[in-house]
Amino acid sequence: xxxxxxxxxxxxxxxxxxxxxxxxxxxxxxxxxxxxxxxxxxxxxxxxxxxxxxxxxxxxxxxxxxxxxxxxxxxxxxxxxxxxxxxxxxxxxxxxxxxxxxxxxxxxxxxxxxxxxxxxxxxxxxxxxxxxxxxxxxxxxxxxxxxxxxxxxxxxxxxxxxxxxxxxxxxxxxxxxxxxxxxxxxxxxxxxxxxxxxxxxxx
Amino acid sequence: xxxxxxxxxxxxxxxxxxxxxxxxxxxxxxxxxxxxxxxxxxxxxxxxxxxxxxxxxxxxxxxxxxxxxxxxxxxxxxxxxxxxxxxxxxxxxxxxxxxxxxxxxxxxxxxxxxxxxxxxxxxxxxxxxxxxxxxxxxxxxxxxxxxxxxxxxxxxxxxxxxxxxxxxxxxxxxxxxxxxxxxxxxxxxxxxxxxxxxxxxxx
DNA sequence: AAGGTAAGCTACATCTGTGTAGCTAATCAA
DNA sequence: TTGATTAGCTACACAGATGTAGCTTACCTT
Numbered sequence: 001x002x003x004x005x006x007x008x009x010x011x012x013x014x015x016x017x018x019x020x021x022x023x024x025x026x027x028x029x030x031x032x033x034x035x036x037x038x039x040x041x042x043x044x045x046x047x048x049x050x051x052x053x054x055x056x057x058x059x060x061x062x063x064x065x066x067x068x069x070x071x072x073x074x075x076x077x078x079x080x081x082x083x084x085x086x087x088x089x090x091x092x093x094x095x096x097x098x099x100x101x102x103x104x105x106x107x108x109x110x111x112x113x114x115x116x117x118x119x120x121x122x123x124x125x126x127x128x129x130x131x132x133x134x135x136x137x138x139x140x141x142x143x144x145x146x147x148x149x150x151x152x153x154x155x156x157x158x159x160x161x162x163x164x165x166x167x168x169x170x171x172x173x174x175x176x177x178x179x180x181x182x183x184x185x186x187x188x189x190x191x192x193x194x195x196x197x198x199x200x201x202x203x
Numbered sequence: 204x205x206x207x208x209x210x211x212x213x214x215x216x217x218x219x220x221x222x223x224x225x226x227x228x229x230x231x232x233x234x235x236x237x238x239x240x241x242x243x244x245x246x247x248x249x250x251x252x253x254x255x256x257x258x259x260x261x262x263x264x265x266x267x268x269x270x271x272x273x274x275x276x277x278x279x280x281x282x283x284x285x286x287x288x289x290x291x292x293x294x295x296x297x298x299x300x301x302x303x304x305x306x307x308x309x310x311x312x313x314x315x316x317x318x319x320x321x322x323x324x325x326x327x328x329x330x331x332x333x334x335x336x337x338x339x340x341x342x343x344x345x346x347x348x349x350x351x352x353x354x355x356x357x358x359x360x361x362x363x364x365x366x367x368x369x370x371x372x373x374x375x376x377x378x379x380x381x382x383x384x385x386x387x388x389x390x391x392x393x394x395x396x397x398x399x400x401x402x403x404x405x406x
Numbered sequence: 407a408a409g410g411t412a413a414g415c416t417a418c419a420t421c422t423g424t425g426t427a428g429c430t431a432a433t434c435a436a
Numbered sequence: 437t438t439g440a441t442t443a444g445c446t447a448c449a450c451a452g453a454t455g456t457a458g459c460t461t462a463c464c465t466t
Contacts, residue, residue: 038454
C-alpha cells in the first residue's frame with residue numbers, strides 16, 4: 001500500500017548490527033532487569049518475531065551483542081615515557097567504560113540474573129584485551145626493559161589504576177579529568193613500583 | 204475461618220522492618236530492574252495494598268530500606284599497628300559489601316533508573332560512615348600522629364584500598380582472602396604513604 | 407525471470423504486575 | 437470497654453510483555 005517501510009528491508013549482517021546497537025542503547029537506558037524483547041525490537045525498528053527467530057530472551061541478545069563488539073583499542077607504549085603511557089592507558093580505559101559497550105558490561109556484572117550466564121568464552125572475549133589489562137600492558141613493557149624490578153609487577157599492582165578509575169567513575173558518575181588520571185598515576189601506581197615518596201623512617 | 208494468619212498481625216515498626224528486609228533480599232536475588240511491589244509483598248508475606256499505603260513504587264521501598272539501615276561498623280584504630288588496622292578496615296569493608304545492604308547499594312549505583320533518585324541525603328547517610336572511608340579513618344589517625352607525612356593522604360590515596368577490594372569483589376565474585384587484603388595493603392597502600400620499595404634510579 | 411530465504415506485519419491467548427476500592431478484623435490507646 | 441487505627445483480604449480494570457502462528461513481500465541467488 002504505502003511506501004513508509006517498503007523502501008528498504010534490512011537483512012543479515014545489517015539487521016543484526018542494528019539489533020546489537022539497539023540492545024546496547026536499551027540496556028544503558030533502562031538497565032538489564034528491564035530489558036524486553038519488545039523494547040529492543042521497538043528501538044531497532046523490527047518486529048519482535050524477528051528477534052525470536054534468533055534469540056530466546058533479551059539477555060541472550062545482549063550477550064550476543066557484547067560478544068560481537070569490536071575489541072578495545074590496546075595501549076601502545078610509546079617512546080620512553082612510563083608516566084605518560086600510564087595516563088594514556090587509563091584514559092583509554094575510561095573512554096571504553098563510558099561507551100555503550102562498557103556500560104553494558106558494568107550492568108551485566110552487577111545483575112544477579114545475567115552474571116551467571118556470562119560464559120567463560122564471553123568473559124574472555126570481552127575482557128581479554130581489557131580485564132585489568134590497560135595499565136598491565138604498559139607496566140609489563142617497562143618492566144621487561146628493566147625500568148623497574150619485574151617482581152614488583154604483581155596482580156594487585158597491575159590492578160591499581162583500573163580499580164581507582166572504576167571507583168572514580170562510580171562515585172562521580174563523570175569521566176575523570178586529566179588531573180584525576182595524573183594523580184592516580186603519581187600517587188598510587190608509581191609509588192607501588194618504586195617511584196614513590198621516601199619512607200620517613202624506613203626500617 | 205481458619206487461624207492460619209489470625210495468630211498475629213504485625214504493625215508499625217515490626218511490619219516495616221519485615222518489608223525492609225524483604226526488599227533487600229529481593230533486590231539481591233532479582234536485581235533492581237526486576238523489583239516489583241508484588242515480589243516484595245510476597246516475600247514479606249503482606250498484601251501489595253499495604254505497600255501502596257506507604258510507598259508508591261518498588262524503588263522507593265528500596266531507598267527507604269537503605270535509609271533505615273544500621274550504620275556500618277567503623278574501623279577503630281588500635282594499638283600502634285598501621286598495617287594491621289588497614290587490613291582490618293578492609294575486611295570490615297568487604298564484609299559490608301557482601302551483606303544484603305552492601306549488595307543493594309551496588310545494585311542501585313549501577314541502575315540507570317534508580318541512580319538518579321539517590322538523594323543527597325540518602326547518599327550521605329549510606330556512605331557517610333563508609334564511602335571510601337574505611338581506610339581513610341585509619342590513615343588519618345596515623346597521619347595525625349606523625350607516622351607518615353599528612354600531605355601524602357590525598358583523596359586518591361584514601362581510595363586505594365576500597366577501590367582494589369571492590370575490583371576484587373567484582374572480578375572474583377568471592378570475598379577476598381586474608382592474603383588478598385595483606386597484598387593490597389603491602390603492595391598498594393603502604394607504598395603510597397612512603398613505606399614502599401626503594402626507587403631503583405631515583406632522581 | 408524464477409525460486410528460496412528471511413524480514414515485515416498482524417493477530418491471539420496468556421501471564422504478570424499495576425493501582426484502586428471497599429470490606430473485615432486485629433491491635434493499640436484512652 | 438470502646439473507638440480509632442491500620443493490617444489483611446478480595447476483586448477489578450488496565451497495561452504491557454510473552455511466545456506462537458500464518459501470511460505477505462522484499463531481497464538475494466542462480
